[in-house]
Amino acid sequence: MFLSGHASQCRLLIRGGDLAKSMSRYLVDQIERNVLVQVCLHSEVVELGGERELETVTVADTRSGERSAVPARALFVFIGASPHTEWLEGQLATDDAGFLLTGRDVQDGALAEHNGDPPFFLETSRPGIFAVGDVRSGSIKRVASAVGEGSMAVRLVHDRLAAL
Ligand SMILES: Cc1cc2nc3c(=O)[nH]c(=O)nc-3n(C[C@H](O)[C@H](O)[C@H](O)COP(=O)(O)OP(=O)(O)OC[C@H]3O[C@@H](n4cnc5c(N)ncnc54)[C@H](O)[C@@H]3O)c2cc1C
Numbered sequence: 014m015f016l017s018g019h020a021s022q023c024r025l026l027i028r029g030g031d032l033a034k035s036m037s038r039y040l041v042d043q044i045e046r047n048v049l050v051q052v053c054l055h056s057e058v059v060e061l062g063g064e065r066e067l068e069t070v071t072v073a074d075t076r077s078g079e080r081s082a083v084p085a086r087a088l089f090v091f092i093g094a095s096p097h098t099e100w101l102e103g104q105l106a107t108d109d110a111g112f113l114l115t116g117r118d119v120q121d122g123a124l125a126e127h128n129g130d131p132p133f134f135l136e137t138s139r140p141g142i143f144a145v146g147d148v149r150s151g152s153i154k155r156v157a158s159a160v161g162e163g164s165m166a167v168r169l170v171h172d173r174l175a176a177l
Contacts, residue, residue: 014040016089017049024083026056028075061088096148106138112150113137133169135162141173 017023025032025044032052033041044050053072059080060071069082096111106114106123114120116134123138124130135143143166146152146159 014043014047017047020049023050024053025050026053026058026072028055028057030054058088098148104139105142108150113144113148114150115144118150133172135166135169136173143169
């Protein structure tokens with residue numbers, strides 16, 4: 014919606030088949046009413062082209078694989094919300110989506126190393142290991158909150174050391 018106020022035409026590419034699946038209804042309605050925004054479902058960016066600057070974006074249909082190059086002067090990427098925590102599997106408790114559980118969200122069954130006590134705020138299922146920012150289950154997913162949690166964790170590490 015913001016970009017459509019600055020461009021003659023915007024294409025919103027989504028890999029899935031339904032904008033409403035991960036977006037509030039009021040936003041979907043605004044987008045669908047906006048004649049400057051063309052919603053392209055089942056679409057994935059696979060290639061960028063241009064000599065000195067961006068000229069084309071090649072888009073593949075996620076169902077057929079068919080590719081088409083569309084002219085474009087700018088590309089705004091809005092992806093990147095999956096936690097990369099596979100390597101911690103079995104080490105730290107996570108929620109169903111793989112985000113690390115901290116504090117009171119750590120389930121009773123994962124508290125063995127805490128001797129049944131609740132972990133500190135931002136502390137994971139393993140005493141002395143803290144998680145902050147996007148990777149933490151329930152976090153706000155904003156730069157300011159990630160930075161703020163980071164600074165809080167420093168103090169909490171000292172509290173953990175003092176409690177040993
Ligand atoms: C497209 C997009 C737009 C956004 N726009 C805004 C916005 O306008 N305003 C706003 O406040 N927030 C915005 N956010 C959210 C914001 O980017 C995040 O909340 C913030 O970056 C979280 O910081 P972080 O340090 O927790 O995680 P990240 O910034 O994701 O940093 C985690 C780092 O850890 C690295 N890493 C991962 N695994 C490993 C490993 N095994 N070993 C070593 N390093 C590893 C990653 O490469 C990454 O550099 C946006 C997010 C996205 C994806």
